Amino acid sequence: MYILKNKYVRVIFVFTILFSSIWFLRVNRDSNQHYSKTIAEFTAIVNEGDEESYDHYLEQHSEAERPSQTIRIEGEDYAEIDGEGFEILNHFNGLDGQSVMTPEEGSISWDVQVESPGLYNMRIHYYPVEGKSSAIQRELNINGEVPFFGADYMIFDRIWGNQYEEFIRDDRDNELRPRQVEQPDWLMTSFKDSEGYFNEPYFFYFEEGVQTITLISKREPMVIDYIELYRHVPAKAYQEIEQEYREKGIEPTTGHFIQIQAQDADRKSSPTLFPLNDRSSPTVEPYHVSKLRVNTIGGANWQQPGQWIEWAFEVEEEGLYQIALKRKQDQLRGVYASRSLTINGEQPFKEMNILRFNYNLDWRTDVLGISEEEPYLFHLKEGTNTIRLMVTLGDVAPLLRTIESSVLELNEMYRKILMITSNTPDPLRDYQLDRRIPDLIDVFTEQAAIIREVADYLEMSTGERSDKVAVLHSTVIQLEEMIKDPDTIARRLDTFKLNVGGLGTWIQTVREQPLTLDYLIVSSPDQEMPRAEATVFERLQHEVGAFVASYTEDYDSIGSTVENKDLEQSITVWLTTGRDQAQILKGLIDDTFTQETGISVNLRLVPPNILLPATLAREGPDIALQMGEDVPVNYAMRNAAADLTVFPDHEEVLTRFRESAIVPFQFEDGIYALPETQMFPVMFYRKDILEELDLTPPETWDEVYRMISILQRQNLEFFLPIDDPMAQNNTLLIPNRAFAMLLYQKGGQFYQADQKASALDSEIAIEAFNQWTQFYTNYKFPLMADFPNRLRVGEMPIGIADYATYNMLTVLAPEIRGLWEFTTVPGTVMEDGTINHDVPSFSTAAMMLENAENKEAAWQFLKWWTEKETQISFGREMESLLGEAARYPTANIQALEELPWPIEDYNNLESQWQWVRGIPQVPGGYFTGRHIDNAFRRVVNADENPREALADYIRYINDEIEIKRKEFDLPY
Numbered sequence: 001m002y003i004l005k006n007k008y009v010r011v012i013f014v015f016t017i018l019f020s021s022i023w024f025l026r027v028n029r030d031s032n033q034h035y036s037k038t039i040a041e042f043t044a045i046v047n048e049g050d051e052e053s054y055d056h057y058l059e060q061h062s063e064a065e066r067p068s069q070t071i072r073i074e075g076e077d078y079a080e081i082d083g084e085g086f087e088i089l090n091h092f093n094g095l096d097g098q099s100v101m102t103p104e105e106g107s108i109s110w111d112v113q114v115e116s117p118g119l120y121n122m123r124i125h126y127y128p129v130e131g132k133s134s135a136i137q138r139e140l141n142i143n144g145e146v147p148f149f150g151a152d153y154m155i156f157d158r159i160w161g162n163q164y165e166e167f168i169r170d171d172r173d174n175e176l177r178p179r180q181v182e183q184p185d186w187l188m189t190s191f192k193d194s195e196g197y198f199n200e201p202y203f204f205y206f207e208e209g210v211q212t213i214t215l216i217s218k219r220e221p222m223v224i225d226y227i228e229l230y231r232h233v234p235a236k237a238y239q240e241i242e243q244e245y246r247e248k249g250i251e252p253t254t255g256h257f258i259q260i261q262a263q264d265a266d267r268k269s270s271p272t273l274f275p276l277n278d279r280s281s282p283t284v285e286p287y288h289v290s291k292l293r294v295n296t297i298g299g300a301n302w303q304q305p306g307q308w309i310e311w312a313f314e315v316e317e318e319g320l321y322q323i324a325l326k327r328k329q330d331q332l333r334g335v336y337a338s339r340s341l342t343i344n345g346e347q348p349f350k351e352m353n354i355l356r357f358n359y360n361l362d363w364r365t366d367v368l369g370i371s372e373e374e375p376y377l378f379h380l381k382e383g384t385n386t387i388r389l390m391v392t393l394g395d396v397a398p399l400l401r402t403i404e405s406s407v408l409e410l411n412e413m414y415r416k417i418l419m420i421t422s423n424t425p426d427p428l429r430d431y432q433l434d435r436r437i438p439d440l441i442d443v444f445t446e447q448a449a450i451i452r453e454v455a456d457y458l459e460m461s462t463g464e465r466s467d468k469v470a471v472l473h474s475t476v477i478q479l480e481e482m483i484k485d486p487d488t489i490a491r492r493l494d495t496f497k498l499n500v501g502g503l504g505t506w507i508q509t510v511r512e513q514p515l516t517l518d519y520l521i522v523s524s525p526d527q528e529m530p531r532a533e534a535t536v537f538e539r540l541q542h543e544v545g546a547f548v549a550s551y552t553e554d555y556d557s558i559g560s561t562v563e564n565k566d567l568e569q570s571i572t573v574w575l576t577t578g579r580d581q582a583q584i585l586k587g588l589i590d591d592t593f594t595q596e597t598g599i600s601v602n603l604r605l606v607p608p609n610i611l612l613p614a615t616l617a618r619e620g621p622d623i624a625l626q627m628g629e630d631v632p633v634n635y636a637m638r639n640a641a642a643d644l645t646v647f648p649d650h651e652e653v654l655t656r657f658r659e660s661a662i663v664p665f666q667f668e669d670g671i672y673a674l675p676e677t678q679m680f681p682v683m684f685y686r687k688d689i690l691e692e693l694d695l696t697p698p699e700t701w702d703e704v705y706r707m708i709s710i711l712q713r714q715n716l717e718f719f720l721p722i723d724d725p726m727a728q729n730n731t732l733l734i735p736n737r738a739f740a741m742l743l744y745q746k747g748g749q750f751y752q753a754d755q756k757a758s759a760l761d762s763e764i765a766i767e768a769f770n771q772w773t774q775f776y777t778n779y780k781f782p783l784m785a786d787f788p789n790r791l792r793v794g795e796m797p798i799g800i801a802d803y804a805t806y807n808m809l810t811v812l813a814p815e816i817r818g819l820w821e822f823t824t825v826p827g828t829v830m831e832d833g834t835i836n837h838d839v840p841s842f843s844t845a846a847m848m849l850e851n852a853e854n855k856e857a858a859w860q861f862l863k864w865w866t867e868k869e870t871q872i873s874f875g876r877e878m879e880s881l882l883g884e885a886a887r888y889p890t891a892n893i894q895a896l897e898e899l900p901w902p903i904e905d906y907n908n909l910e911s912q913w914q915w916v917r918g919i920p921q922v923p924g925g926y927f928t929g930r931h932i933d934n935a936f937r938r939v940v941n942a943d944e945n946p947r948e949a950l951a952d953y954i955r956y957i958n959d960e961i962e963i964k965r966k967e968f969d970l971p972y
Helices: 002-047 054-060 238-248 396-421 440-462 467-484 493-511 536-552 579-597 608-616 631-637 650-654 659-665 687-692 701-713 737-745 763-777 787-793 805-812 855-866 868-882 893-898 903-913 926-942 946-967
Strands: 071-074 080-082 087-090 098-102 107-114 118-127 136-142 154-156 160-162 180-182 187-190 204-206 209-219 222-230 257-261 275-277 294-299 308-315 319-329 337-343 355-357 360-367 378-380 383-391 515-523 569-575 599-605 623-628 674-679 681-686 798-802 820-823 842-848
Touching: 071 107, 107 222, 209 903, 257 308, 308 515, 383 515, 396 440, 396 493, 440 467, 467 493, 493 787, 493 805, 569 579, 569 855, 579 599, 579 855, 579 868, 599 855, 608 623, 623 631, 623 855, 631 659, 631 842, 650 855, 659 674, 659 842, 674 855, 681 687, 681 787, 681 805, 681 903, 737 763, 737 798, 763 926, 763 946, 787 798, 787 805, 820 903, 842 855, 855 868, 868 893, 893 903, 926 946
Parallel strands: 569 599, 569 623
Antiparallel strands: 071 222, 080 107, 087 098, 098 222, 107 209, 118 187, 118 204, 118 222, 136 154, 136 209, 160 180, 257 515, 275 294, 294 515, 308 383, 319 360, 319 378, 319 515, 337 355, 337 383, 623 842, 674 842, 681 798, 681 820
């Protein structure tokens, strides 16, 4: 009876599987048809958008011919140059002939005779000469105009590789991440979309006759050999290539198996593409349960469109091979990562334009092919071959462009609503928004349908609903509810803004296409693939070993690559930032400082609050890095910080910095630290919104007041920085940047010249305090605001913030690229008619402790650490490790100039830096910032008189200064 029952179960199971397979194939076929239709619809939606877009440009010239002729323009045959540094070079780096050097500023133009008008692709043969280690950026003009949005932001790669072929191990047997160095060479690349929205090279329309092509330098120098106008021919489909194999008699090989370790890549497009260590699985090669082994590449570093990695390998026999990748894509659930593949610089067939890697938590081996049973076969020549994998958005690109278009539409609607309701609408008032904004409901209806289509497409293409589509669905639901009941739109305004901001974040998230590789396999079709997944026993052994190692490994100390025991001098340095930063610093120490001075450095990662108790216990370091600007003077009062003026060459070292960066570390004729970083405010603004309102960035505060009235009539706002005292965890609250800016511009000071009392009781200080508080009492500026996000949505089209906001906007708000800029802050008009643009600065310090055993060696380290070359190397390594968001705000004047800023942005930064003032640190000065904030809150929240509120708290500040000066036996 049991056997019969079991037999029936097996029959039912087989029929279930068969039915499911038939149903799946049918659904899959219908879904694929739906995908094609949807992608076409998305492309059509985008084509209806901005008239400056590339889509619109192609639509305008859709009837134009695409000539097959190639027109070469020699670099040295330029018609006009504007700027200095252009130079004709002969036989530059092995080139047969002449070329032209183009610096990072200026423009160069060529005249080209076009006999056949039509759409041409363009490519350039160039050499990336040494610059600031960032990608080369140019703006392209044709006949004096940017042809479309995107041509103003052309990116040309540099080539990077590992500094050493073998991975170096430290004295703890950990392999170190190899430093990335440039490997410049002559490159040929097409003019294409740097954002990755278009896989094929750009088309440019040229009329008949003499046409002028201009390249305007934005960042980094390059040498140009020639530019060509040509026609790009897309690769053929695999079926056609397969037929060509048969016709040419090219046969599959047998018995060949080539395994290429991914971390041994030969060339990369970015210094962020360094090898990684992965201990997630015992199957990665090489593997160690507790020690660091450099065994993978990619991950979150290999996610930006256009980034590529290239491997070279040797083939013994010409013929057909299959290619497999051991990969892990564990970060994009509900979406997929895409890559394009080229072999020996060419795409082998059309299907390699988009390779899709779905989400999977574990390692797996993917054989490239129609299916696992039908791998693609690639023709490889005998000898050296190369494989290049490049990040591409693939089928996601039209979706991203669609959502980007939706965000701009919804942001515009949000601003229109804001102009009627303000950002705090009355919940009991009927604003009749659907009548006062005639196209409101139509836009909401259209965008809800579009966003739903994007969400549905992603769910069907990946087979799951995930967090990646949640924000799309929540936006659709809200839009449909507002369409159904327009009277509730005003009450839903905050949520609507959050959802639109969420869409912008979604764009950035989905644009990132991370993928990690362990190795690549090039093999004959008869070869079996190695196992990628770990067995249960291997996993158990791995987890037990990792658990034991957590008790035996010292993760605070950073290993060394030099033999410290052979060195006579040694110092201890404490660092309070992350391990990545510590590893970069340790690499620089071993490569340069220790080699040049013979001084070994024991570098340790410690929490910031451990320095004081360790110093009191005489267990502290010789040098402490990344200290807050209040720390050196506080330690100096306690005779715990070393005075650097005792060293005879200190004045020469101080010339590396602006005087404003030194001010916080001066006390009683001594200097107790050197500045590492220096941050100061600049003014950011949305160009597009100010142009709509017929406004220009204000140069003075009088112009700000006139602008505020215009902005507030549209329910838009001007932003001034204000700190949240609760966010500081009750630690030091620095003086408000806006107040300090107004105070310094009027000629005021924070403290008396002898630093024995506050100077905030002066008429100048009271006037500055009154002006500051009036922005919040009379003009109703917000007390709390997420300025980067509100600038992004257009609610705050202008404001003042630290210049690090630039990095955030560049990385996290790609949809408004080109729509915002920054400049100097508004200034105060002086009696002589000049405008004072003073702003305060806030620094971090590198401090020598008084109990350092070898002060001369410690001074040698401080000088090395703050010099130009070290700061440039550290800043570039930081950016190569963490991307543009981690651009280092060094205090070294010359080093900041050499970091990879676009030249126009650096010039704006330099213009403001000349107006920076430092805030002195005095005994008891920690009360100053907090009590300025207390006085401010009393004026704004309790409607108290500004003069009286400030006067009350000045007494507290003066009392604390006096107490501290008595405590440390200082004159009072």
